[in-house]
Amino acid sequence: MSRFDHRRYRPGPVVNLPNRQWPNRTVREAPIWASVDLRDGNQALHEPMNVEQKRRLWDLLVRLGFKEIEVGFPAASRPDYDFVRWLIEEDRIPEDVTIQVLVQAREDLIRRTYEALVGVRRAIVHVYNSTSPVQRDWVFGQDREGVKAIARRGAEWVAQGARDRPETRWTFQYSPESYTATEPDYAIEVCEAVLDVWQPTPERPCIINLPATVEVSSPNVFADQVEHFATQISRRDSILLSVHTHNDRGGAVAAAELALPAGADRVEGTLLGNGERTGNADLLTLAMNLYSQGIDPKLDLSRPDEIVAVCTECTGLPVHPRHPWVGELVYMAYSGSHQDAIRKCLARQTPDAPWNVAYLPIDPADLGRNYQAVIRVNSQSGKGGVAFVLEQEFGLSLPRWLQVELAALVQRESETRGGVLDAAQIRAIFERHFIVDQAPHRLLGYRLDRNGHDVIEARIGAPDGERMLHGEGRGAMAAFVDAWTRWSGRNVSVLDYQEHAIGEGTDAEAAAYVRVEVDGQAISGAAIDRDTVAASLRALLSALNRR
Numbered sequence: 001m002s003r004f005d006h007r008r009y010r011p012g013p014v015v016n017l018p019n020r021q022w023p024n025r026t027v028r029e030a031p032i033w034a035s036v037d038l039r040d041g042n043q044a045l046h047e048p049m050n051v052e053q054k055r056r057l058w059d060l061l062v063r064l065g066f067k068e069i070e071v072g073f074p075a076a077s078r079p080d081y082d083f084v085r086w087l088i089e090e091d092r093i094p095e096d097v098t099i100q101v102l103v104q105a106r107e108d109l110i111r112r113t114y115e116a117l118v119g120v121r122r123a124i125v126h127v128y129n130s131t132s133p134v135q136r137d138w139v140f141g142q143d144r145e146g147v148k149a150i151a152r153r154g155a156e157w158v159a160q161g162a163r164d165r166p167e168t169r170w171t172f173q174y175s176p177e178s179y180t181a182t183e184p185d186y187a188i189e190v191c192e193a194v195l196d197v198w199q200p201t202p203e204r205p206c207i208i209n210l211p212a213t214v215e216v217s218s219p220n221v222f223a224d225q226v227e228h229f230a231t232q233i234s235r236r237d238s239i240l241l242s243v244h245t246h247n248d249r250g251g252a253v254a255a256a257e258l259a260l261p262a263g264a265d266r267v268e269g270t271l272l273g274n275g276e277r278t279g280n281a282d283l284l285t286l287a288m289n290l291y292s293q294g295i296d297p298k299l300d301l302s303r304p305d306e307i308v309a310v311c312t313e314c315t316g317l318p319v320h321p322r323h324p325w326v327g328e329l330v331y332m333a334y335s336g337s338h339q340d341a342i343r344k345c346l347a348r349q350t351p352d353a354p355w356n357v358a359y360l361p362i363d364p365a366d367l368g369r370n371y372q373a374v375i376r377v378n379s380q381s382g383k384g385g386v387a388f389v390l391e392q393e394f395g396l397s398l399p400r401w402l403q404v405e406l407a408a409l410v411q412r413e414s415e416t417r418g419g420v421l422d423a424a425q426i427r428a429i430f431e432r433h434f435i436v437d438q439a440p441h442r443l444l445g446y447r448l449d450r451n452g453h454d455v456i457e458a459r460i461g462a463p464d465g466e467r468m469l470h471g472e473g474r475g476a477m478a479a480f481v482d483a484w485t486r487w488s489g490r491n492v493s494v495l496d497y498q499e500h501a502i503g504e505g506t507d508a509e510a511a512a513y514v515r516v517e518v519d520g521q522a523i524s525g526a527a528i529d530r531d532t533v534a535a536s537l538r539a540l541l542s543a544l545n546r547r
């Protein structure tokens with residue numbers, strides 16, 4: 001039998017919920033966000049964060065507006081313990097922020113956890129034990145009663161620790177780990193045992209957190225499981241119902257979203273979805289999803305580049321360029337029809353009207369992003385991108401040799417400036433380097449006799465006054481080259497020349513590009529003029545001035 005055989009697997013548990021209500025409900029406000037970046041995110045790293053990195057990430061989480069932050073598993077490791085002590089001793093926890101710590105339902109670990117929390121104003125003590133059949137049978141070697149007893153004893157030790165330190169305002173949290181793989185009624189039974197110990201009230205609620213420790217079904221099944229729990233558990237008014245989803249099937253965000261109409265008040269997750277295996281629910285995506293529906297996300301995500309920078313630095317993990325809302329590429333359109341639609345919509349979008357732009361679910365400017373529906377040109381871009389931008393934005397179709405020269409200059413400038421160059425900047429580079437038809441020499445006027453053999457008289461402004469140049473040849477350019485050669489004594493020949501119209505009708509202009517050889521050296525020049533001949537002569541002059 002092949003190893004790739006679907007018959008080895010079974011579907012995750014489902015609840016029978018024929019009267020489910022969640023599909024008919026609409027979410028109208030943000031849930032309580034609880035960041036677990038410094039715990040679940042941290043425990044999933046090849047190299048866990050050091051205290052300095054944890055401080056950086058903590059500062060970011062506070063700046064973004066998280067009010068509940070799981071800061072670690074202080075009984076597990078020295079850095080986690082020290083970080084909690086630093087927060088407390090250095091008074092780094094703002095008045096409106098509550099820290100949360102995780103601990104297994106083990107007496108010694110719970111004792112150590114409370115030691116780590118001495119002196120804290122307010123904290124959430126989060127205790128958990130796993131409840132699924134595989135964990136009961138194969139990890140804990142306990143039956144249902146045995147695993148329920150672990151939870152009950154854990155709850156008692158947590159309650160005792162709080163009684164011993166009445167100076168702190170404690171909130172208790174319990175997670176039946178692997179909830180989604182647990183028989184739904186049994187999970188409720190375990191949670192009831194915990195609630196019996198804690199005796200929460202509406203004034204002093206506790207948190208029950210339902211984890212999809214491993215995502216084993218689709219988000220609608222998770223929503224059913226949450227609604228089932230929310231409607232069957234006792235003392236619902238004394239519980240803040242929390243969810244903690246993982247992304248094994250790629251549905252962590254969707255599962256958390258559907259859990260909200262199903263009854264969840266609170267969502268645990270991480271910035272950008274870091275966490276065990278495929279990660280946790282990405283809180284940034286969840287919050288931006290709400291924002292894009294016109295709901296206040298209650299987080300300030302307006303500087304995503306800072307979020308990405310800090311997370312990347314602290315976790316060592318890259319962010320995918322197509323990561324929802326914040327990826328480098330998510331506000332760029334490569335395909336012509338998208339670019340066209342975006343350009344047309346943006347032209348009609350007024351600042352005060354509801355956002356209504358095809359292909360752009362929000363205004364990229366809200367996240368500090370530039371609108372770049374075309375190609376983004378940076379130091380990594382080649383001549384194709386540069387040419388595309390000039391063509392799309394300004395109707396300038398550069399010949400290949402000029403594309404090559406310009407791309408090198410654009411690349412050098414973007415390396416110096418760092419980052420991206422927009423269309424206007426690229427045009428400015430083009431004009432600065434190739435449209436050099438004003439100094440030291442400029443064309444003040446010309447007279448052309450076209451009698452089979454062209455004769456030109458060109459009036460040129462030079463640093464030391466005006467000059468009248470005379471020349472002849474086949475065509476205006478040849479005549480001008482002849483005039484210049486006679487006057488300057490240089491050996492000039494035209495290697496290539498191209499021109500095209502910009503725009504249509506009476507407003508059309510002519511763009512001319514010329515490549516000449518002066519005393520053996522190839523030089524390019526360009527010009528734009530309403531008159532085609534003037535454009536070509538000025539392009540020549542641009543090249544000659546660049547020598």
Ligand SMILES: CC(=O)SCCNC(=O)CCNC(=O)[C@H](O)C(C)(C)COP(=O)(O)OP(=O)(O)OC[C@H]1O[C@@H](n2cnc3c(N)ncnc32)[C@H](O)[C@@H]1OP(=O)(O)O
Binds near residue numbers: 073076103104105106
């Ligand atoms: C799904 C989640 O993300 S849960 C969070 C998981 N996070 C972490 O584990 C990170 C931090 N943990 C650690 O560093 C370590 O587990 C420590 C330091 C806390 C404990 O280490 P150790 O004492 O060596 O225990 P270890 O974790 O290897 O063994 C687990 C033991 O605790 C038991 N146990 C595991 N989880 C729990 C729990 N939640 N409640 C009670 N007992 C538990 C296991 O059954 C096992 O018991 P056994 O020794 O009788 O077989």
Ligand SMILES: CC(C)C(=O)C(=O)O
Binds near residue numbers: 128175177246
């Ligand atoms: C401890 C719990 C909440 C957890 O991290 C999980 O189950 O994934």
